[in-house]
Amino acid sequence: MPADPMPADPVAAEPMTAEPAPRPLTRIQKRNIDAILEAALEVFSAQGFRGATLDQIATAAGLSKPNLLYYFPSKEAIHLELLNSLLDDWLAPLREMRATGEPRDEIMRYMRRKLEMSRAMPRESRLFANEILQGAPRMAGTLAVDLKALVDDKAAIIRGWAAAGKIAPVDPHHLLFSIWALTQHYADFDVQVRAVLGPGHDPFAEAEPFLDTLFERLLRP
Amino acid sequence: MPADPMPADPVAAEPMTAEPAPRPLTRIQKRNIDAILEAALEVFSAQGFRGATLDQIATAAGLSKPNLLYYFPSKEAIHLELLNSLLDDWLAPLREMRATGEPRDEIMRYMRRKLEMSRAMPRESRLFANEILQGAPRMAGTLAVDLKALVDDKAAIIRGWAAAGKIAPVDPHHLLFSIWALTQHYADFDVQVRAVLGPGHDPFAEAEPFLDTLFERLLRP
DNA sequence: CCTGATGCTGACCGTTCGGTCAAACGACCC
DNA sequence: GGGTCGTTTGACCGAACGGTCAGCATCAGG
Numbered sequence: 001m002p003a004d005p006m007p008a009d010p011v012a013a014e015p016m017t018a019e020p021a022p023r024p025l026t027r028i029q030k031r032n033i034d035a036i037l038e039a040a041l042e043v044f045s046a047q048g049f050r051g052a053t054l055d056q057i058a059t060a061a062g063l064s065k066p067n068l069l070y071y072f073p074s075k076e077a078i079h080l081e082l083l084n085s086l087l088d089d090w091l092a093p094l095r096e097m098r099a100t101g102e103p104r105d106e107i108m109r110y111m112r113r114k115l116e117m118s119r120a121m122p123r124e125s126r127l128f129a130n131e132i133l134q135g136a137p138r139m140a141g142t143l144a145v146d147l148k149a150l151v152d153d154k155a156a157i158i159r160g161w162a163a164a165g166k167i168a169p170v171d172p173h174h175l176l177f178s179i180w181a182l183t184q185h186y187a188d189f190d191v192q193v194r195a196v197l198g199p200g201h202d203p204f205a206e207a208e209p210f211l212d213t214l215f216e217r218l219l220r221p
Numbered sequence: 222m223p224a225d226p227m228p229a230d231p232v233a234a235e236p237m238t239a240e241p242a243p244r245p246l247t248r249i250q251k252r253n254i255d256a257i258l259e260a261a262l263e264v265f266s267a268q269g270f271r272g273a274t275l276d277q278i279a280t281a282a283g284l285s286k287p288n289l290l291y292y293f294p295s296k297e298a299i300h301l302e303l304l305n306s307l308l309d310d311w312l313a314p315l316r317e318m319r320a321t322g323e324p325r326d327e328i329m330r331y332m333r334r335k336l337e338m339s340r341a342m343p344r345e346s347r348l349f350a351n352e353i354l355q356g357a358p359r360m361a362g363t364l365a366v367d368l369k370a371l372v373d374d375k376a377a378i379i380r381g382w383a384a385a386g387k388i389a390p391v392d393p394h395h396l397l398f399s400i401w402a403l404t405q406h407y408a409d410f411d412v413q414v415r416a417v418l419g420p421g422h423d424p425f426a427e428a429e430p431f432l433d434t435l436f437e438r439l440l441r442p
Numbered sequence: 443c444c445t446g447a448t449g450c451t452g453a454c455c456g457t458t459c460g461g462t463c464a465a466a467c468g469a470c471c472c
Numbered sequence: 473g474g475g476t477c478g479t480t481t482g483a484c485c486g487a488a489c490g491g492t493c494a495g496c497a498t499c500a501g502g
Contacts, residue, residue, distance in 0.1 A: 026479095048272065178431070206392060296489095
């Protein structure tokens, strides 16, 4: 009988307080866990949490359902792991906004990076949109603490820029909301945008100059 | 045996081609059908289609599940009836945009009405948001035909205003997208907005002057 | 007060879903 | 080639869900 009664949760035992044995991941573990998270992102983002089934995720990952549950203890755990591991990437562009940069450049760069993320990562956008739409039952805490802290921090920077006359005096929080709303709209409501535009359009390519103009005019002192 | 084998579908037999008997609704029918649609709006908008259960809707409507299914043939039918009966109200503000009005006034009025609808009808907004997010499986046709026709019509008007120099030259479709995105964001992502702002804020009250400024600056020739 | 149509319900059904388990498989090392 | 540990699976389970049905309750009109 081994000292450590595996197979208890190959994931998640990683960035915690001093654990007895971090136990590095097997090649097979890494491959399968990655496949599961990729498949789960595909299914959860398209169907929502309740709409997705373990069989769909297992099939998309090329595994059987029991095998999937060998790597994750529950459907909920997969969803949570997805949300937590993707949140950092999702907020990275905002984190990179620097008080020392040129104000208009910093904001415009942030907006463009967010639009690019909506284009390149629509599934992640829809995953979060689904979660927030349902009232953020699994993220309310994170939003009210971590996200709020980050946003308040950047809002203070923006407020400083406005006070110094570098940009027009706008409400910093709602400026950020408007960037989120406008960029994520093209990912979350993609089918509606394409239905309205009709064939032969590239929504993101058209959105870029439009949003450039919009925010240029809004921010010009 | 009566000529008309009721109780076949108290709803829906109304604005069709010449039917044998429109059969007016009983007081009880009207009351219960209204209660069901109200309850279904509450539940579907909060949980999505798959996340909602007939028991939840029945309980919220103060009925038993079989009784609910006496008035509607299926869960799908309730959802469809909701979407169709609410779509008109949802698009009404856009329909009222007049080519004969003052361009800036017309657009600003539309934006304000949309924001007001997000404030007063957040459940409807989330119902549609859920549907679009999942790829609009039940509305793709309507979007590509009816909505596209309406939008193209209004886009032509806006394009005319821009060509006449009444407003700044902006892409009309993306102008409408930006109005949708910015106003519906406050309904659909309400929990996130409130989590970030913290207590003691009225998101919609703050959004109004911000969006006023934003669109004033965007549209000024 | 009778009667037929409308309104309502408890019990039930088949399916789907999240999750479990004992057993088998397979790769690697002695 | 035998033991071991990580990996995989078929079969199964209980709960939840959408939906059905036979029969009872209620109501309006004569």
